Amino acid sequence: MGMKGKQTKRAVSLLLCLTLLVSMLALAVSVRAADVDDSAATGADTYYLWGENSNSPNFSGTTPTGTFTYDSSKGYYYYDLSGSSGDYCFVVSKISNSANSAVKTPAVQKIASAGSYYLSSGNYHGFNCIHLWNPSGDTIRISFASESAGLTAVKAGSEAATQAPTTAPTPTTPKPTQGGGTTPTTPQPTQGGSTTDKNYIYCENEAGWGSVYAYMWNSDSDKNHEWPGVKMTNIGGNIWRYEFTKSYAKIIFNIGSNQTQTGDMSFPGAGYIYNNKTNEWSIYDTSPLQVSSYATDLASPQYNGVGITLSAQAEGEGTVYYKFSVTNGSSTTVLSPLSTADKVLWTPQTAGTYTLTYDFKDAKGNTNRRTKEYVIEDGSSVVAPFIKTVTPNSGDIQNNTNVQIQVAAGGGHTGTNLLFYKYTIKNPSGDTANVPYYTRNTTYTFKPTALGLHTLTINVQGSDNKTIERSYLFNSVGAVTPTTPPETQADVQPTQAPPTPTQAATEAAQPVRYGDADEDGKISILDAAVIQRSIAGIAMTKPCNERNADVDGDGKVTIRDVLTIQRYLVGIINKFPAES
Structure with missing residues (x-):
């Protein structure tokens, strides 16, 4: 081979080497890009929330519901959604001037x-959007760390750390908080449940x-054990249990090392389960x-004189009765004795920390209880206005008949110390x-002229132009049905069990009704409770129908069947896996 051929060969080899080097660099860049989420929250982008009530969404207009805020300490974007109640649809978009384009x-x-607000993504009323369920009208924090990581919704003020620590945590001494936030509730012993003396x-x-x-742990020197803690006991059904002997403020679940663990969490108390x-x-x-x-319509804290509605719902054997009471120090006041009334208005006049107690009892004598703490603050010198009570504040009203609204408000202690009121009525259209x-x-009279839901919005403004706004729903009807007094109940004794049929049908002759574990002809939360009792080995008058209870179709009855029934009841699924 001549000199020219050798030079040509070297040039080709050099070119191939350069090409290979460029390819390797490009691959390295692409691998690095794959390792880094290019949509991770940095605060550099602006996101908007477009939302509609999903009962009649149209996603029209040119102004978004609000703009997401970037929290650098938590590394996520968030938006605190308030004023929504029931179903709600929304879209997160970078488009700010057109709902139609944003959706x-x-x-x-x-x-x-999915969380407790049952977030789901899909087509709702013809729009591809996110759906949530907010029956209590909570203020919800919607957040995301990156576009690819996805959305989370929690009650505002209760959000946990977005990233678990990667090393053994350094316990910190808990400090008392002032006002605001949700205080963890303490479950009370339940009849027929698991062991309650531990x-x-x-x-x-x-x-x-x-x-x-x-x-x-409570502090560096006050903990249940050195990291990683104590191994819990597997009691079956994918449930692990640990008995603790004193009160702690913080808890972390882990696999026995810091490779996989939860975040640094506040400990809610005995009787709770963490998924x-x-x-x-x-x-x-x-x-x-x-x-x-069991809830309140207004989050703690509130000012004295504010009307707060306590409400509860439960499912039991026969009629369920509710009792509401509040305790401040050593004094307990029964707001409503055991009756079928599932809500009551509480108007505290004294500042302090109260324990709200919700008692439940059914026709068979089964009982249950829930409690929560609620803070009432002194509003006698507050500058910002606040609404105490609105009477009436909901319900049926007579069409073409005057309705008088009475408002009591507080605050406004600045300037002239005067409060001003504005009333806005929106008809069903x-x-x-x-x-x-x-x-x-402080009184306003209006006359509905159309049947259906009317919205009354009340604005209260102080002399410094600070304003509070709240809305109330009234249903205009042709004729108002007289209110039936609630059924009261003192001490219900368990009713005698029905006689055993002389000839029971064989199991093979009975069709499988998935979900109906207690065989009462319907699927309810009671079926989930029956399965839990069966798994725990608790004796029952009527045993669990295991064929009906095996809703996931795996041939056995476990806690997964309980969870599947719960998801079915809240609408996350519309058919059991065993039916597929």
Whole structure:
């Protein structure tokens, strides 16, 4: 080969080497890009929330509901959604001037956690949006660490750390908080439930950890054990249990090392269960009287003189009766004795920390109880205005008949110390039915002229222009039905069990009704409770129908069947896996 051929060969070899080097660099860049989430929260982008009530969404208009705020300390974008009640649909988009365009180009569609507000993504009323369920009208914090990580929704003020520590945590001494936030509730012993004379904490190991450890502490020198804590006991059904002997402020669940662990969490108290997949706490309750909800319409804290509605719902055997009481120090006041009334108005006049007690009892004598703390502050010198009571504040009203609203408000202690009121009425079509203006009158009279829901919005403004706004719903009807007094109950004794049929049908002759574990002909939270009692080995008058209870179709009855029934009841699924 001549000199020229050798030079050509070297040039080709050099070119190939350069090409290979460029390819390797490009690959390295692409791998690095794959390692880094290019949509991670940095605060550099602006995101908007477009929301509508999903009963009649249209996603029209040119102004978004609000703008997400970036929290650098938590590394996420968030928006505190207030004023929504019931179903709510929304879209997260970078588009700020057109709802129609925003709903077509959402920035975040993935759900990181369904949570207690049952976040779901899909087509609702013809729009591809995110849906949530907010029956209590909570202020909800919607957040996301990145577009690809997805959305999370929790009650504002209760959000946990977004990233678990990667090393053994340094316990910190808890400090008292002032006002605001949700105080963890303490479950009370339940009839027919699990052992209640010991302090147990539970973990539902849905994430599939090999082992579960509990690390609990108050300070560096006050903890249940050195890191990683104490291994919990697997009691079956994917449930792990740990008995603690004293009160602790903080807890971390882990696999026995810091490779996989939860974040640094506040400990809610005995009787709670934590799901290490959904990252949610709930009360571990096996009572046949299942508490669905217990709430207040206004979050703690509030000022003295403010009307606060306590409400509760439960499902039991026969009629369920409710009792509401409040305790301040050594003094307990019964707001409503045992009756079928599932809500009551409480108007505290004295500042302090109260314990709200919700008692439940059904026709068979099963009982249950829930408690929560509530803070009432002194509003005698508050500058910002606040609404104390509105009477009436909801319900049916007679069409074409005058309705008089009475408002009591507080605050406004600045400048002239005067408060001004504005009343806005919107008819069922959404049109403003009056001429709103500020007045000193604390009463307002309006006459509905159309059947259906009317919205009354009340603005109270102080002399410094600080304003509070609240809305109330009234249903205009042709004729108001007289209110039936609630049925009261003193001491219900369990009714005698019905006689055993002389000839029972064989099991083979009975069709399978998935979910109906107690064989009462319907699927309810009671079926989940019956399965829990069966798993725990608790004796029952009528045993659990295991064929009906095996809703996931795996041939056995476990806690997964309980969770599947719960998801079915709240609408996350519309058919059991065993029916597929």
